Amino acid sequence: MELNWFIVDETIKRSLNEDLGRGDITTDSIVPVGTQAFGHFIAKEAGVVAGITVAARTFQLLSPDIQMRLRYKDGEKVVAGELIAEIEGPARPILWGERVALNFLQRMSGIATLTAEMVSKVQKYGVEIIDTRKTTPGLRLLEKYAVRQGGGVNHRMGLDDAVLIKDNHIAVAGGIIPAIKVVRANASHMVKIEVEVENEKEVLEALEAGADVIMLDNMDPEEMAKMVKLIDKKAVVEASGNVNLNTVEAIAKTGVDVISVGALTHSVTSLDISLDLFHR
Numbered sequence: 045m046e047l048n049w050f051i052v053d054e055t056i057k058r059s060l061n062e063d064l065g066r067g068d069i070t071t072d073s074i075v076p077v078g079t080q081a082f083g084h085f086i087a088k089e090a091g092v093v094a095g096i097t098v099a100a101r102t103f104q105l106l107s108p109d110i111q112m113r114l115r116y117k118d119g120e121k122v123v124a125g126e127l128i129a130e131i132e133g134p135a136r137p138i139l140w141g142e143r144v145a146l147n148f149l150q151r152m153s154g155i156a157t158l159t160a161e162m163v164s165k166v167q168k169y170g171v172e173i174i175d176t177r178k179t180t181p182g183l184r185l186l187e188k189y190a191v192r193q194g195g196g197v198n199h200r201m202g203l204d205d206a207v208l209i210k211d212n213h214i215a216v217a218g219g220i221i222p223a224i225k226v227v228r229a230n231a232s233h234m235v236k237i238e239v240e241v242e243n244e245k246e247v248l249e250a251l252e253a254g255a256d257v258i259m260l261d262n263m264d265p266e267e268m269a270k271m272v273k274l275i276d277k278k279a280v281v282e283a284s285g286n287v288n289l290n291t292v293e294a295i296a297k298t299g300v301d302v303i304s305v306g307a308l309t310h311s312v313t314s315l316d317i318s319l320d321l322f323h324r
Contacts, residue, residue, distance in 0.1 A: 172301070
């Protein structure tokens, strides 16, 4: 997945404006114009790097005179204490962008790290780990990019990607079969249809209506395995709900095709990365 830098630049600019406001009172009081600095980005814990290019772009938008030398690329594993990148240039804009750049880098690396841990637990079962739309508003592109850097796969980027009929859609439509029937009549033949189900009755209705993907929501592994056999490859099977590092392998053993994990983006812990600056 390549980043759309037009969108990324707008995201960075909004974040800088949010943080800088009318100016950095502390830095502009302490640091004379023209002061030069250099520094090191250090990983304080092991993980997968993601967002290093976004951090570099943050500083570039503040000053073209800031240079970052990357020791690691997005998607590469790093151990605790390792030097990730070096930075050099005018001290004022480095300090202006420090927090924003680290916020992007730490959060994206945290997402990539958790994704990689999930992927490693299910790899031997041929199951893909996918994300959800439970992302931070305004940061979806970056967070889903981070999932890819950790070895995961993206689900829908937005509501315009594919049809996903969830419980509230089913309630409003009066059932799974009428919901899918209406979608078939209105959506393009190019659009896949996924439906969320909670029990065997709903699985049978989804199969009858010809769903392309069936999401087994909040089922225990025993019930999930039974539903996988019932579906019998007539649709792609997605598992969702209560997925974490302790449960993901048991879910993968059921034979599902993909496992969607909201926790990759909605409750991830940022990777601990520091920026240590030195005076030139």
